[in-house]
Amino acid sequence: MKLSFRQPSISKFNLQITGSKSISNRYLILKAQFPNLELSGLSESDDTHVLYKAISTLDQKCDEIDIHHAGTAMRFLTAYLSSLPNLEVVLKGSKRMHERPIGILVEAMRELGGHLEYLGSEGFPPLKIYGKSIQKNKISIPANVSSQYITALMLIAPSFKNGLTIFLESKITSKPYLLMTAQALRSVGVEVDMHEEYIRVYPKTKIEPKTIAVESDWSSASYFYSCLALMDHGEFELSTFQKDSLQGDSKVAEFYKLFGIETQFKAGSIFISKKAGVMHPKKIELDLNDTPDLAQTIAVTCLGLDIACDLTGLHTLKVKETDRLVALKTEIEKFGAEVEITSESLKLSPKANLKESVSVKTYQDHRMAMAFAPLAIKVDLEILDPEVVSKSFPDFWEKIKVLGIQQNH
Ligand SMILES: O=C(O)C1=C[C@@H](OP(=O)(O)O)[C@@H](O)[C@H](O)C1
Numbered sequence: 001m002k003l004s005f006r007q008p009s010i011s012k013f014n015l016q017i018t019g020s021k022s023i024s025n026r027y028l029i030l031k032a033q034f035p036n037l038e039l040s041g042l043s044e045s046d047d048t049h050v051l052y053k054a055i056s057t058l059d060q061k062c063d064e065i066d067i068h069h070a071g072t073a074m075r076f077l078t079a080y081l082s083s084l085p086n087l088e089v090v091l092k093g094s095k096r097m098h099e100r101p102i103g104i105l106v107e108a109m110r111e112l113g114g115h116l117e118y119l120g121s122e123g124f125p126p127l128k129i130y131g132k133s134i135q136k137n138k139i140s141i142p143a144n145v146s147s148q149y150i151t152a153l154m155l156i157a158p159s160f161k162n163g164l165t166i167f168l169e170s171k172i173t174s175k176p177y178l179l180m181t182a183q184a185l186r187s188v189g190v191e192v193d194m195h196e197e198y199i200r201v202y203p204k205t206k207i208e209p210k211t212i213a214v215e216s217d218w219s220s221a222s223y224f225y226s227c228l229a230l231m232d233h234g235e236f237e238l239s240t241f242q243k244d245s246l247q248g249d250s251k252v253a254e255f256y257k258l259f260g261i262e263t264q265f266k267a268g269s270i271f272i273s274k275k276a277g278v279m280h281p282k283k284i285e286l287d288l289n290d291t292p293d294l295a296q297t298i299a300v301t302c303l304g305l306d307i308a309c310d311l312t313g314l315h316t317l318k319v320k321e322t323d324r325l326v327a328l329k330t331e332i333e334k335f336g337a338e339v340e341i342t343s344e345s346l347k348l349s350p351k352a353n354l355k356e357s358v359s360v361k362t363y364q365d366h367r368m369a370m371a372f373a374p375l376a377i378k379v380d381l382e383i384l385d386p387e388v389v390s391k392s393f394p395d396f397w398e399k400i401k402v403l404g405i406q407q408n409h
């Protein structure tokens with residue numbers, strides 16, 4: 001899809017962003033345990049649809065569940081299905097999912113008494129899962145590879161007879177996602193103690209009827225922050241968001257102050273604005289250990305604004321939808337800038353006049369497509385396989401069109 005930019009006649013926009021896929025997928029696992037939980041505003045993303053479908057088909061005695069590219073669905077279901085007595089099922093995903101590690105979670109479930117077998121390479125999906133009633137109530141787990149393993153355990157812990165204490169080894173990665181899980185559990189009445197070294201989730205068999213409205217997705221909102229940063233000025237209203245969000249990526253509001261963007265919360269919306277002629281810094285340095293999904297957005301904003309950036313805390317990026325560090329380096333360098341990467345960092349030396357009409361590969365990664373699209377405000381470019389956005393934000397292209405980003409197939 002070829003992208004170019006035509007300045008729209010207005011500079012104020014109102015955009016409704018789909019529900020958070022992280023929040024949605026947590027509540028779907030909770031609803032499977034507590035059916036009187038009602039959910040509204042669920043994410044329209046593929047990742048939420050596959051999880052919803054997987055849970056719904058469990059009643060129909062299916063032999064195989066395919067969760068495609070959805071990391072949260074893979075991890076949350078590995079734990080959940082292992083804890084359902086008498087179930088026997090194969091859990092598989094896309095080719096890339098079978099390259100994304102799951103060994104730490106499988107080990108943890110086995111230590112708790114679960115029965116899981118690898119059908120391909122040791123440490124990776126696909127898995128054959130034989131559900132068991134879990135009796136143990138303590139487990140130790142490395143916390144520095146993916147927070148999703150820990151969330152997966154926390155989400156099923158209320159149904160264990162004695163709850164679960166999870167001892168966290170090593171530095172916690174993507175910590176806000178664990179706080180989000182704890183808040184989701186508490187919101188339905190499950191007690192949770194969070195500490196640096198351990199998390200305790202208390203048992204709960206029934207909850208009071210409850211309706212949860214899912215907040216919109218802050219990671220998705222980040223692409224509109226990037227668009228505004230690349231425009232001279234403007235004001236967007238994005239809904240529905242809260243000031244005290246459960247989502248760690250709400251940190252985007254603070255990060256984009258660096259690019260001259262102000263965020264205000266009013267009646268369930270955020271109003272983000274940029275004044276004409278704001279000065280940008282020459283260089284920014286950020287540790288993104290808590291917010292890994294913002295790395296691509298920020299790197300491309302810096303590329304478009306000719307700002308050097310030094311991003312650290314990126315050790316999880318290699319095992320996401322693609323190796324995002326290599327993908328970013330390869331695609332950013334096509335525009336003429338230079339990028340140095342290590343296993344956990346990215347350093348961008350920008351270039352004032354970016355190359356035009358570059359074709360950006362997306363590597364089956366929704367965030368590659370969505371992070372590079374705003375760059376069309378500065379230079380014409382092409383995004384290959386644009387449909388990848390449906391993993392988290394199916395109507396991304398319609399939404400971004402409103403801002404003046406023209407799309408030709
Ligand atoms: O729990 C979640 O919903 C997520 C946790 C993060 O993964 P890691 O903990 O693997 O970094 C994040 O990157 C992912 O998009 C969603």
Ligand SMILES: C=C(OP(=O)(O)O)C(=O)O
Pocket residue numbers: 069070071072073293320321367392
């Ligand atoms: C890493 C992501 O998702 P997941 O790990 O759930 O596939 C993402 O959405 O950026």
